[in-house]
Amino acid sequence: MKTVLVTGAYGFIGRNLVASLNRREDIEVMKIDSKHSLQELEEYALKADFIYHLAGINRPENSEEFMIGNLGYTQHLINILNANRKKTPILLSSSIQAELDNPYGKSKQAAEDAVLAYGKKEDVCTFIYRLPNVFGKWSRPNYNSVVATWCYNISREIPIQVNNPEAEVELVYIxxxxxxxxxxxxxxxxxxxxxxxxxxxxxxxxxxxxxxxLVSFRTSRNTLVISSLKSDFERFLYSTYLSYLPEDNFGYDLEMKHDNRGWLAEFIKTEHSGQVFISRTKPGITRGNHWHHTKVEKFLVIEGEAVVKFRQIEGGEVLEYPVNGLSLRVIDIPPGYTHSITNTGSTDLITLFWANELFNPDKPDTYYLEV
Structure with missing residues (x-):
């Protein structure tokens, strides 16, 4: 069992790190933040086999606090180890601003130098991470992260300020x-x-x-169109955006189109992978009886009993595929076959549908023909 100390454990990076460390059975995590006393820091530091030093100051009321919070706290931690002849590896979370000539950058550089000097003197491993902008869940909005602030504001339809739209930022994912x-x-x-x-x-x-x-993520609730998530960055950004939704606004309603057959609702639309919709069909009712030149679909009954029928449009044998919600079976709908689905049970039929393209009312590629 390895005992690990995390300073700044309740900050953005700390919370995510602790959540991952807590999943491991070979790790015992001790957490420290600004609410803990220096005596508690000493107690935990002397127990630790490895130290993640994430605590620091980046938004003080006056610039003198940078050195106190970044260098001073770091040096105090190192002094504890030195006084007790503890040779504990330290990982320091620093910033690319350590290269800049400003109060924050100078304080981060000074903290780095202190950790490096400790490692060299005691012949112990030290790890200095100079991080650019980090994004992901649990980062504090309106603090020091453009992604966190914009996710928070845009999800609440609060205006954001963009001083230089062409400016480029470098981001790493939590x-x-x-x-x-x-x-x-x-x-x-x-x-x-x-x-x-x-x-x-x-x-x-x-x-x-x-x-x-980010705006496209917000509007997708109305349009149902999820913009491209083909890159890792887009997937990570979408996950981050959802983590900033107001807790009273996780849900949103779909439009249900009712008729004498039951109802149908679109669920998800994508720019390049088609769309998903769902229907409820009353007993004895048939949906479909149409065919497509190019559009293809998949049917999946998740509740009830039905039969899916096919026939080539030129005529010929009618093909039947019985399906039910007890044994999930996906039915592919090829082009050139007129097709239908009939509720053959005594209860309502619930069916999921996928089509490989978005419905275009100007070019529906859907032609009525009874099976």
Whole structure:
């Protein structure tokens, strides 16, 4: 069992790191933040086999606090280890701003130097991570993350401010950060030959494109069109956006089109992968009796009993496929076959449908013909 100390454990990166560490049976996690006393810090530091030092100051009331919160706290932690002859590996979460000549950057550089000096003097592994903008769940909006602030505001239809739409930001995803941090703890000592560590990948995006993508996520509830999620960045950004939804607004209603057959509702539409819809059909009712030149579909009955029928449009034998909600069976609907689905049971029929293209009322590619 390895005992791990995480300072800044209740911050953005800390919460995500702790959540991953807590899943491991070989790790005991001790958490420290600004509410804990220096005595508690000493108690935990002396128990730790590895220290993630994530605590720091980046939005103080005055610039003098940068050195106190970043260098001072770091040096106090190192002094505890030195005074008790503890040689504990330390991973320091720093910032790419450590390269800049401003109060925050200077304080981060000073904290880095203190950790590096400790590692060299005590011959112990230290890991300095200079992070760019990190995004993901649990980052505080209106603090120091454009992604967090814009996700929060846009999900609530609060206006955002874009000073330079063409400006480009470099982002790293929180899961990649956590994975890299844990790999450093688990990895060989040879990693210590690297002075400054980075995350395996980052994403660069213009502010105007970031705004457009987040707005598209919001409007998808009305249009049902989910914009492209083909890249990892887009998938990560969508997950991040959803994590900022107001807790009283997780749900949204679909339009149900009722008629004498039951109802039908569109669920999800995509730009390149078609759409999904669902229907409820009364006993004895038939849907369909049409065919397509190019459009294809999949039918999946999830409740009730039905028969799906096919016939080539030129005529010929009628094909029948019995289906029911007890044994899920997907039925492919090829082009050139007129087809129908009939509720053959005594209860309502619930069916999921997928079509490979969005419905276009100007070119529906749907032609009536009884099976």
């Amino acid at each position: 899961d990649d950060v956590v994975e890299s941090f844990i790999a450093a703890m688990d990895g060989p000592d040879a990693l210590d030959t690297i002075v400054y560590h980075g995350i395996s990948r980052s994403f660069k995006v213009k502010l105007k494109d970031l705004e457009a993508k």
